[in-house]
Amino acid sequence: MSEDDDRSPPSDSVTTTDSCFSKTQTCTSGSTSGSGPSSVPEFQAPYPDQVLENVLENVLCFLTSRRDRNAASLVCRSWYRVEALTRSELFIGNCYALSPRRATSRFTRIRSVTLKGKPRFADFNLMPPTWGAYFAPWVSAMAKAYPWLEKLHLKRMTVTDDDLALLAESFSGFKELVLVCCDGFGTSGLAYVASKCRQLRVLDLIESEVSDDEVDWISCFPESEMCLESLIFDCVDCPINFDALERLVARSPSLRKLRLNRSVSIGQLHRLMVRAPQLTHLGTGSFRPSEDVAHGEQEPDYVSAFAACESLVCLSGFREIVPDYLPAIYPVCANLTSLNLSYANITAEQLRPIIRNCHKLQILWVLDSICDEGLQAVAATCKELHELRVFPIDACEDSEGPVSEVGLQAISEGCRKLQSILYFCQRMTNAAVIAMSKNCPDLVVFRLCIMGRHRPDHVTGEPMDEGFGAIVMNCKNLTRLAVSGLLTDRAFSYIGRYGKTVRTLSVAFAGDSDMGLNYVLEGCPRLQKLEIRDSPFGDAALLSGLHHYYNMRFLWMSSCKLTSGGCQQIARALPRLVVEVINDEADEDMGNFVDKLYMYRSLEGPRDDAPKVVSIL
Amino acid sequence: MAYEGDLNLKATELRLGLPGSDEPKKQASAPSIRSNKRASPEIAEESRTRSNSSASIAENGDRGIDEPPAKAQVVGWPPIRSYRKNCFQTKQNDAEGEGACMYVKVRVDGAPYLRKIDLKVYKSYPELLKALENMFKLTIGEYSEREGYNGSNYSPTYEDKEGDWMLVGDVPWEMFICSCKRLRIMKGSETKGLSCL
Numbered sequence: 001m002s003e004d005d006d007r008s009p010p011s012d013s014v015t016t017t018d019s020c021f022s023k024t025q026t027c028t029s030g031s032t033s034g035s036g037p038s039s040v041p042e043f044q045a046p047y048p049d050q051v052l053e054n055v056l057e058n059v060l061c062f063l064t065s066r067r068d069r070n071a072a073s074l075v076c077r078s079w080y081r082v083e084a085l086t087r088s089e090l091f092i093g094n095c096y097a098l099s100p101r102r103a104t105s106r107f108t109r110i111r112s113v114t115l116k117g118k119p120r121f122a123d124f125n126l127m128p129p130t131w132g133a134y135f136a137p138w139v140s141a142m143a144k145a146y147p148w149l150e151k152l153h154l155k156r157m158t159v160t161d162d163d164l165a166l167l168a169e170s171f172s173g174f175k176e177l178v179l180v181c182c183d184g185f186g187t188s189g190l191a192y193v194a195s196k197c198r199q200l201r202v203l204d205l206i207e208s209e210v211s212d213d214e215v216d217w218i219s220c221f222p223e224s225e226m227c228l229e230s231l232i233f234d235c236v237d238c239p240i241n242f243d244a245l246e247r248l249v250a251r252s253p254s255l256r257k258l259r260l261n262r263s264v265s266i267g268q269l270h271r272l273m274v275r276a277p278q279l280t281h282l283g284t285g286s287f288r289p290s291e292d293v294a295h296g297e298q299e300p301d302y303v304s305a306f307a308a309c310e311s312l313v314c315l316s317g318f319r320e321i322v323p324d325y326l327p328a329i330y331p332v333c334a335n336l337t338s339l340n341l342s343y344a345n346i347t348a349e350q351l352r353p354i355i356r357n358c359h360k361l362q363i364l365w366v367l368d369s370i371c372d373e374g375l376q377a378v379a380a381t382c383k384e385l386h387e388l389r390v391f392p393i394d395a396c397e398d399s400e401g402p403v404s405e406v407g408l409q410a411i412s413e414g415c416r417k418l419q420s421i422l423y424f425c426q427r428m429t430n431a432a433v434i435a436m437s438k439n440c441p442d443l444v445v446f447r448l449c450i451m452g453r454h455r456p457d458h459v460t461g462e463p464m465d466e467g468f469g470a471i472v473m474n475c476k477n478l479t480r481l482a483v484s485g486l487l488t489d490r491a492f493s494y495i496g497r498y499g500k501t502v503r504t505l506s507v508a509f510a511g512d513s514d515m516g517l518n519y520v521l522e523g524c525p526r527l528q529k530l531e532i533r534d535s536p537f538g539d540a541a542l543l544s545g546l547h548h549y550y551n552m553r554f555l556w557m558s559s560c561k562l563t564s565g566g567c568q569q570i571a572r573a574l575p576r577l578v579v580e581v582i583n584d585e586a587d588e589d590m591g592n593f594v595d596k597l598y599m600y601r602s603l604e605g606p607r608d609d610a611p612k613v614v615s616i617l
Numbered sequence: 618m619a620y621e622g623d624l625n626l627k628a629t630e631l632r633l634g635l636p637g638s639d640e641p642k643k644q645a646s647a648p649s650i651r652s653n654k655r656a657s658p659e660i661a662e663e664s665r666t667r668s669n670s671s672a673s674i675a676e677n678g679d680r681g682i683d684e685p686p687a688k689a690q691v692v693g694w695p696p697i698r699s700y701r702k703n704c705f706q707t708k709q710n711d712a713e714g715e716g717a718c719m720y721v722k723v724r725v726d727g728a729p730y731l732r733k734i735d736l737k738v739y740k741s742y743p744e745l746l747k748a749l750e751n752m753f754k755l756t757i758g759e760y761s762e763r764e765g766y767n768g769s770n771y772s773p774t775y776e777d778k779e780g781d782w783m784l785v786g787d788v789p790w791e792m793f794i795c796s797c798k799r800l801r802i803m804k805g806s807e808t809k810g811l812s813c814l
Contacts, residue, residue: 124693207698235700291752319704343704393705395697424695451695508694533693 049078056082066091085109092116093553095133095157096578098603100141112151112176113142119556119598120506121531122156123181126558126596128582130611135159135184143170151176151202158182161213164189168196176202186211187238194220201254204232212238219244223251230257234283234317239263249275256311259283262319265290266302273305282309284317287325287344302328316340316365323350333357340365342391348374356381365389368403368424375407379414386442387420397452401426405433405459412436419477420445427458428485433467437474446471447482453509453534456486463487469494472502479526482506492516496523504529514541521545531556539566542597546570549577554600562594564617570599571617578602579617580610721797725753725771726804736794742786749773749802757802760786775800 060083063069073083089112090103104110117133135157142149149171159182167174174197187210193203194217210233218241221228226248233240240263249255249272256279260269264285273279289299302325306312312332321344334357341351342365351366351374358364361382366374368390378385388411390403403425409432411418418440428450437443448468456463464485472478472495481502483491487510495502496519503526511517517537520527521544530552538561549555549570564581571579582596606616719736732752739745746757758768765784766772773785777796785793785800 121693121696123698124696125699126693207700209700342701345705391701392695392697395695395702395705397695424697449695453691453694506696508696534691 053078053082057086060086064089088112090114094600094602095138096600096602096604096607097553100138102603104141104145108145110142110146111148112153113138113146113149114153114155115157116155117157119529119531119554120156121533121556121558126533127598128611128613131582131614132607132609132611133157134609135163135182139163139166139170143167147171148173150174151178153178153180154182155180156182158184159189160184161186161189161192165192168192171197173199175199176204178202178204178206179208180204180206181208183209186213187215187217187236188213190217190236191215191220194218195222198222199227201227202230203228204230204257205235206232207235210236210238214238216241216244218248221248226252227254228252229254230281231255232257232259232283234259234261234285234319236261242268246271246275252276253278255279257281257314259316260285262286266322266325267300270300270302270305273309277308278311279309280311281314281338282312282317283340284315284319286320287318288320288322303331307331310335312336314338314363318344321346323347326350326354329354330357334359336361338363342367342389345369345393347371348377352377358382360384363387365391367391367393368401369393371402372404372407372410375403376410376414379410382415384417385411385415386417387445388415388418389422390424391422392424392451395424395451397426401451405429405431408432409435412439416440417442419443422447422449422482424449424451426451427455428464428467429457429459430462430464430467430470431457431459433464434470437467437470441474442477443471443475444477445480446475446478447480447506448484449482450485452485454486463491465491465494469498472498476501478502480504483510484508485510488512489516489519492519496520499524501526503527505531507532507535509534511535511537514538514544517541518544521548525551527551528553530554532558532560534559536561539563539569542566542570546573549574549599550601552601554598556596556598558596560593560597562597563592564594567594567597567599568617576601576603578606581615581617582613583615584613719794721775721799723749723752723800723802725755725802728753734800736797741790742793746773746785749800753802755802762787770804772803773800774803 056079060069060072060079063072063083063086066089069083069087073080084106085108087107088110090107090110091114092098092103093116095115095117115135115138117135118127118131121127122131133156135154143166147170150173152167152174153176157179159179164185167177177193177197177200190203190205190210193200228248231248231252238261240261242264245264246268249258255276258272258276258279259281260272260283262285264272266285266287266289268290269285269287273282306329309332313335315329315332315336315338318326318341323344323346326344326346330353333354336358337360339358339361340363345367346369348370351370355361355374355377358381362384364378364382364385364387366378366389370377375390378388390407392401394401403423405425405428408423408425408428411421412432412435416439418436419442421436421440421443422445425448428448433448436446450464457467464483465488468481468483468487468491471481478499479501481495481499481504483495483506489512492511492515495505499505499520500523502524505520505524505527507530514537516535517532518541520530521541525548527548528551533556537557542557542562543566545555567579567581570577577599578601579597579599581594582598584595610616720733721736723732723734734748734752736745739748742760746760750757755771756769757771757773758766760766774782775785775793775797776782776799778798782801788796
């Protein structure tokens with residue numbers, strides 16, 4: 001990625017003779033082959049430069065992919081500069097890879113920023129809560145550098161109410177705020193955004209922790225007609241002012257996406273649906289009647305309300321579903337491309353009549369309460385399915401579980417176009433995984449979580465090596481892999497040999513020795529994100545990846561066999577790598593082993609906002 | 618399942634009560650605070666001996682007499698976000714009707730439907746009565762020991778474990794929630810009869 005190159009940000013002056021002439025021959029026809037200050041008369045030089053740069057600007061505007069832009073910026077200084085001037089979307093995969101100042105100095109005309117903070121294992125309480133990924137320095141820098149900022153997309157960042165207030169004050173044309181897996185703020189922060197961002201089109205809060213400051217943020221939206229297109233707050237776990245929400249929906253004619261939280265009852269949902277039949281994405285809230293529904297009162301016609309939503313393609317919610325109400329969604333099933341029932345504890349019998357109509361379904365998230373039978377029903381109808389996630393209702397290690405290799409096999413046979421799967425189960429066989437590798441060759445994401453640690457193939461008693469081996473062998477487009485169950489080094493040798501396109505790998509409780517990690521680090525040239533926990537990989541294995549760590553976004557290893565000596569060696573060998581070691585307090589039992597290692601490439605060196613529990617080597 | 622490498626003293630401990638019936642509850646109250654400090658070296662050993670260690674973690678307790686007591690929970694495993702985990706733990710308790718919740722049916726005289734409420738949610742009689750008033754849109758009036766409920770047509774009564782119908786408020790709250798099987802909000806003249814008992 002070109003953010004890493006050592007070039008200092010070019011000067012602002014546009015026409016200097018040395019800019020183009022010093023490096024390559026692609027710049028202008030008038031240059032001599034670049035060997036220092038040329039013999040071309042200086043008074044002629046500015047004009048071709050300017051034309052070229054104008055041409056470049058106009059051409060580079062069409063480049064939208066950041067990979068293309070990164071490549072273009074490496075051509076020469078002129079291209080670097082023009083690319084920086086024409087880039088409008090900034091993507092930063094690790095907020096500590098560079099400083100806000102460096103980003104804003106290089107890219108001056110940014111309209112949209114995507115910023116990611118903590119690694120994924122932070123979601124599972126593996127990181128101290130004060131670890132970092134603070135949005136504050138970013139919003140301060142952007143407030144000055146990007147007054148025309150329109151979109152902000154944050155993932156796993158700590159955002160405070162003050163940050164949101166500053167955001168709301170600083171960007172008058174602000175249109176889109178998307179916060180995924182973020183924390184640190186509450187309804188007071190939302191109130192700032194609602195009241196001050198007058199051009200707001202999108203406010204999406206996804207799987208974020210929002211504290212209940214008892215502020216009625218829904219009422220803070222301006223009273224006039226709004227251009228709101230998307231309002232997603234299903235993760236906000238506090239009651240809301242429903243009447244205010246109803247009025248908001250009524251004055252937002254462009255609203256297409258609405259995902260309610262579980263404080264909204266099905267009766268209230270009905271009222272909103274009647275006001276907004278143009279919705280394309282709906283999160284239904286609790287999908288149960290409220291406690292104080294007076295009995296004897298006629299229940300609204302939910303079926304008609306759904307039937308009126310002719311554009312509905314994405315349905316989610318069902319946070320506290322009373323299954324009797326599920327049939328109300330029949331009218332929209334035939335059009336649905338995405339259905340999220342992952343909070344709905346329903347049986348196969350309850351699912352079947354619904355799923356039977358979902359011929360166009362592409363994305364399905366469910367709970368394992370539907371059992372293998374439910375998955376068979378899915379496989380029978382959903383021929384267009386390309387993403388499936390099966391979550392466990394009972395997230396613990398047990399010997400029985402409602403879904404197994406039977407469900408996986410059925411899906412592999414019925415849903416040949418599958419590209420992405422996340423499957424939690426208690427037992428699995430190699431045969432079913434191998435079948436999936438052959439039946440679903442388009443798989444891009446394969447994440448299998450056998451919840452019992454070190455559990456082998458429950459029919460043959462063998463490790464799960466062959467199954468995962470088949471996946472990397474047969475799925476030529478595979479970029480993301482998560483492994484589980486009993487795995488020996490052999491599984492890793494398969495991954496190293498065949499997993500040439502793998503970019504993200506998650507490993508837990510697997511492997512026998514250093515060789516396992518070695519295979520992966522030497523065999524997978526595209527590897528960018530590697531997260532490992534509780535596996536017997538030590539310093540030697542860690543050192544075998546020295547050639548590759550600068551190409552990676554990060555490496556996470558916890559409860560492995562790393563010593564601080566080994567980590568020190570890495571830190572010394574690779575100065576541009578930040579090597580963070582986190583040892584749980586009062587942790588004498590671990591002896592010499594490092595508890596958690598998190599390392600990532602960075603242009604800035606050690607950060608200054610790390611908590612005490614983090615040591616940066 | 619045998620536990621290699623784990624001194625399972627709890628299993629041989631002599632005590633009153635069903636095996637496995639108290640330890641899991643303690644753990645359920647502090648799920649992810651335990652660190653996995655010890656888990657890691659043990660797991661490494663177990664994998665070398667290739668034992669099929671299915672650590673049976675009884676988070677909800679009461680799995681049955683045959684279940685061995687729970688092993689230490691591993692932080693962050695399985696990899697489910699806590700929000701999702703917590704959603705279903707409470708739901709499971711609801712379904713089983715034990716542990717954190719206590720649902721009883723409520724009938725109001727003259728109404729066609731029954732309702733259910735969770736008594737554990739309330740801490741005292743006034744709270745409960747207020748909730749009933751809100752739920753059914755009626756007023757219940759003031760309780761007095763001698764005269765029952767004054768000031769309205771409605772009196773809350775309950776059926777206790779012995780099958781007797783009692784006036785709500787006659788016994789201390791703790792005793793009430795242990796013995797209440799169902800509620801009935803009686804209307805009109807019938808209530809006068811009860812309060813005289």
